[in-house]
Amino acid sequence: MLTKQTIVIIGTGFTGKAIAARLASGCFHVLICDKEFSNAETLVNELKEIEHDCDVEAMECSFDGAWEADIIILATHFDEQKEVAGIIKEVVNQKILVSAVQPGTETIEELSPACSQVRALQELLPNTKIVRIFNDDPMADEPVFNKNITKVLIAGMDDKAVEAVSRILESVGVNPTRVDY
Amino acid sequence: MHEVFFKKLNEAISLTGEEEAIFRTYLLPKKLRKKQYILQEGDVCKYSIFVEKGLLRSYTISDKGNDQIVQFAPEGWWISDMYSFITGEPARYNIDALEDAELVLISNPGMEELRKQVPKFLEFSFLQMRNAYIAFERRLSYMVNLTTEEKYTKLVQTSPDIVQRVPQHMIASYLGLTPETLSRARKQMSNRK
Numbered sequence: 001m002l003t004k005q006t007i008v009i010i011g012t013g014f015t016g017k018a019i020a021a022r023l024a025s026g027c028f029h030v031l032i033c034d035k036e037f038s039n040a041e042t043l044v045n046e047l048k049e050i051e052h053d054c055d056v057e058a059m060e061c062s063f064d065g066a067w068e069a070d071i072i073i074l075a076t077h078f079d080e081q082k083e084v085a086g087i088i089k090e091v092v093n094q095k096i097l098v099s100a101v102q103p104g105t106e107t108i109e110e111l112s113p114a115c116s117q118v119r120a121l122q123e124l125l126p127n128t129k130i131v132r133i134f135n136d137d138p139m140a141d142e143p144v145f146n147k148n149i150t151k152v153l154i155a156g157m158d159d160k161a162v163e164a165v166s167r168i169l170e171s172v173g174v175n176p177t178r179v180d181y
Numbered sequence: 182m183h184e185v186f187f188k189k190l191n192e193a194i195s196l197t198g199e200e201e202a203i204f205r206t207y208l209l210p211k212k213l214r215k216k217q218y219i220l221q222e223g224d225v226c227k228y229s230i231f232v233e234k235g236l237l238r239s240y241t242i243s244d245k246g247n248d249q250i251v252q253f254a255p256e257g258w259w260i261s262d263m264y265s266f267i268t269g270e271p272a273r274y275n276i277d278a279l280e281d282a283e284l285v286l287i288s289n290p291g292m293e294e295l296r297k298q299v300p301k302f303l304e305f306s307f308l309q310m311r312n313a314y315i316a317f318e319r320r321l322s323y324m325v326n327l328t329t330e331e332k333y334t335k336l337v338q339t340s341p342d343i344v345q346r347v348p349q350h351m352i353a354s355y356l357g358l359t360p361e362t363l364s365r366a367r368k369q370m371s372n373r374k
Contacts, residue, residue, distance in 0.1 A: 001224055002221040002222070002223050002224050003218050003219070003220055003221040003224050004217075004218065006217075029217075064212070067210060067211070067212045068211070068212040068213075068214075070211070090182055090210070091182075091210045093205070093206070093208060093209055093210060094207065094208065094209035094286075094288070094291070095209060126206075127206050127207075
């Protein structure tokens, strides 16, 4: 894809930071949002120290970030994702939203693209294409992403959205494997 | 949200509340900053773009490396690479923002669904295609038959806001002139006043 895509990452925890570091090395316009704006600014400064020319920017408002973005990545705990979904609802219609949260579950059913957590998010955002990414060992108590990760699992109901997110991950050196439990 | 979009649509085809609700499910809201691209030549044009606020342009780059502006799209206008949008082939045009913009995008499958679910929209699509064709023919005729001064005067008459908002070298590109030729013509017109 030649047209530069804008991707917003909401959340600057371990996973948000690792995803931001990967995407900053790619050909994307990356926006970073956090409940605490200073966290977003700190992350942007850290990324710019490593790669001076990276196209990364801190945004004060997740609503504006999601409005501007082609793809939205929610890298927060699931309860916070629902809260953010309520805020950005109006501007993510028909867009791809990536939920990057480790299932933290004992049961394999909870990994399904239609599991209760995703259903809850989808009910809040009925016209948004939700894609999940998680650690390639979904049962592990590990973050979805870390700086050395080379593979993740990906799931979603919309084939084109899964394909689009997979292409983005591949472009920054992460190999996604689709799962439909 | 999407006030201008629905105002324009309702001017052409009056929608019921239910139909407007169907429309809202297929609209993708997008902000674009000045100088950012929504489409670059070589990518497939996936959306028909309505400008809610701001100003966009479409252009192609000639073999000599010059920009040739095809269309300006201010508030209330549609813009896309229609050929690419319909055929799914790579776009020949670039589309970028000349001012910070708020856009409403509709995908090709979204358009098809809307035509099925809101049959009035089929009529709107037909009117849109017809108007695009008339505009294309008119522009071609102006380019071939009008003098430099006449081309510029026509643009000032039909789109005075564009002439105010866009730098002269872009106006020249849109009219198929060099900036120097346009500058000379404007000076001559000004001297005669």
